[in-house]
Amino acid sequence: MAPPIVSPSPIESTNPWTTLSTREGYSNPWIRVREDQVINPGGGRGIYGVVEYKNRAVGVVPIDDNGYTWLVGQWRYCHERYEWEIPEGGCPPGEEPAExxxxxxxxxxxxxxxIIEPLLLGVQLSNSTTNEVCDIFVARGLTFGDATPEETEQLEVKRIPLTEAIQMAQDGRIRDSVSILALLKLALKS
Structure with missing residues (x-):
């Protein structure tokens, strides 16, 4: 039996914020930073800084017929550490997220x-300072060739059991939010 459809309450469908003005502080090919003058829900005036992403985030968990997956390791500049993740990237406007x-x-x-199947769509990666959303997929029917990473990527790829990747997401060896969301969702489905 399908769950009942619940209509949003008036408080859910009414924006309590008033934007008085917007000023762009910075823009590059990937992000735009803006500062809004606002009236907050309590009636006070203030500022709200927003980082707008120009691309949609996309992640994909490849799974073979034997229950293995592949992780990508790379140095993450912002966090100043090496991280293991599912394959991820940015989806520019005009490209379908599955593609x-x-x-x-x-x-x-x-x-x-x-085969590319949706796993999680429209996930908000941060709901306080950015508008970044992510679509996550599962890939099946795998064949193999040569990787062609971008100039900004120095990658290591490893094949491990999906159960081990899920354990890495659970015990903190994987810290990337997109990877954790994907792997824990797959754990719930099994």
Missing amino acids: CARRELLEEAGIHAA
């Missing part, structure tokens, strides 16, 4: 996927 997932999987891991 972006297919492209990123090939670029980063050298894997062709016959």
Whole structure:
């Protein structure tokens, strides 16, 4: 039996913020930073800084017929540490997220996927200072070729049991939020 459809309450459908003005502080090909003059829900005046992402984030978990997956390791500049993640990338406007997932999987891991299935769509990666959202997919029907990472990527790729990748997400060896969301969602489905 399907759950009942619940209409949003008036408080859920009414924006309590008033934007008085917007000023762009910075822009590059990937992000735009803006500062809004606002009236907050309590009636006070203030500022709200927002980082707008120009691309949609996309992640993909490749799974083979034997229950293995592939992780990508790389140095993450902002966090100043090496991280293990599922293959991920940015989906520019005009590209379908599923096709972006297919492209990123090939670029980063050298894997062709016959099937790309949605796992999580429209996930908000931070709801306080950015508008970044992510779509996450599962890839199946895998064949293999050569990875072609971008100039900004120095990657290591490793094949491990999916159960081990899930354990890494649970015990903190994987810290990337997109990877954790994807792997824990897959753990719930099994």
